Amino acid sequence: MVVAVGQATMRAVVQDRYGEAEVLRPAEIPVPVIGPDEVLVRVRAAGVEQGVWHLMAGRPYLVRLAIGLRAPRTPVRGRELAGVVEAVGEGVTAFRPGDEVFGIGEGTFAELVRAKAAKLALKPAESTFEQAAVMSISGLTALQALRDNAKVREGQSVLVIGASGGVGTFAVQIAKALGGQVTGMCGPGKVDLVRSLGVDALDYRAHDITEGGRRYDVVIDIGGNRTLRHLRRALAPRGVLVIVGGETDGRWLGGFGRTLRAPLVSLFVRQRLGGLIASERADDLVALAGMVSSGTVRPVVDRVFPLAETADAIRYLRAGGARGKLVISVAG
Numbered sequence: 001m002v003v004a005v006g007q008a009t010m011r012a013v014v015q016d017r018y019g020e021a022e023v024l025r026p027a028e029i030p031v032p033v034i035g036p037d038e039v040l041v042r043v044r045a046a047g048v049e050q051g052v053w054h055l056m057a058g059r060p061y062l063v064r065l066a067i068g069l070r071a072p073r074t075p076v077r078g079r080e081l082a083g084v085v086e087a088v089g090e091g092v093t094a095f096r097p098g099d100e101v102f103g104i105g106e107g108t109f110a111e112l113v114r115a116k117a118a119k120l121a122l123k124p125a126e127s128t129f130e131q132a133a134v135m136s137i138s139g140l141t142a143l144q145a146l147r148d149n150a151k152v153r154e155g156q157s158v159l160v161i162g163a164s165g166g167v168g169t170f171a172v173q174i175a176k177a178l179g180g181q182v183t184g185m186c187g188p189g190k191v192d193l194v195r196s197l198g199v200d201a202l203d204y205r206a207h208d209i210t211e212g213g214r215r216y217d218v219v220i221d222i223g224g225n226r227t228l229r230h231l232r233r234a235l236a237p238r239g240v241l242v243i244v245g246g247e248t249d250g251r252w253l254g255g256f257g258r259t260l261r262a263p264l265v266s267l268f269v270r271q272r273l274g275g276l277i278a279s280e281r282a283d284d285l286v287a288l289a290g291m292v293s294s295g296t297v298r299p300v301v302d303r304v305f306p307l308a309e310t311a312d313a314i315r316y317l318r319a320g321g322a323r324g325k326l327v328i329s330v331a332g
Ligand SMILES: NC(=O)c1ccc[n+]([C@@H]2O[C@H](COP(=O)([O-])OP(=O)(O)OC[C@H]3O[C@@H](n4cnc5c(N)ncnc54)[C@H](OP(=O)(O)O)[C@@H]3O)[C@@H](O)[C@H]2O)c1
Pocket: 049, 050, 051, 137, 138, 141, 161, 162, 163, 164, 165, 166, 167, 168, 185, 186, 187, 188, 189, 190, 204, 222, 223, 224, 225, 243, 244, 245, 246, 247, 276, 277, 278, 317, 320, 321, 322, 324
């Protein structure tokens, strides 16, 4: 289906080959064409998360099976978005032009993006486009890890490893909202940030997760590369471990090996061990929007970069600089 949007081309940041941020360049490209169940969104802000780097770099190599063996099949990166609906496909009834939305699209580092209606929700009126842009992938991941996988209950002790980043800043707040007694682990320069979210904070340079023999009911592992054996030592005898991520140099599987092994080990121990692959569901976006509207959860935006400086944003993220989330502003 071809939708008239009053312009044939748009500004975007594109890549023609896999690599580090140098492969990104500004370009003028055709406006995407939407299908019957899709929405064309004029992007106001786009979130930057580690997944952007994985797709840009084609690492671990396993991702290339899905997105192109020699070069990425689609040139525009970015999946988190907040913006205004420009046009809707003929099967879409949930949105109409002019609606302010947030969610997940395909190629959000651009003026216009196409997104499945089933991966969008109305933007909370209380948040800016920049705040809404960082909620979808990072927020959904944190919500599903704590509510669905760990099933955190009132009074449980929860350790969030990697608490100062995109997923982690949502995770500590959601764990607290579910009634958990939360400890967030992060680097030395971000302890203040994690404490400002209302939880205890531990610096991973100065402390080990097993320090003092403490055992947590729930461990959410988002950062670093601790072995399953090490993580289990911080877990109560019937505790739950959810592996969300962790950046490693593994070229083929990245840090995914632990996620594959965890359910196997889980068969032989009383602790429940598993990984998470977040599902991109609109009802969870609505749940997140509710948490943000009620003030239970606050998206943490560190810096906003203009579209032309997308490569700098990715370098900053990969250097470990981000306190919470980074945003690409596509306005103007
Ligand atoms: N499973 C899924 O569906 C899913 C979805 C989204 C993301 N992920 C994955 O989740 C991970 C985090 O993503 P993100 O966007 O939140 O990344 P991020 O913003 O870069 O945050 C990374 C976090 O890890 C912490 N960290 C780094 N080294 C650590 C160490 N040795 N010990 C403990 N913590 C350490 C960082 O702390 P400091 O910065 O304070 O040093 C920071 O809090 C990535 O691997 C990503 O691919 C998975």
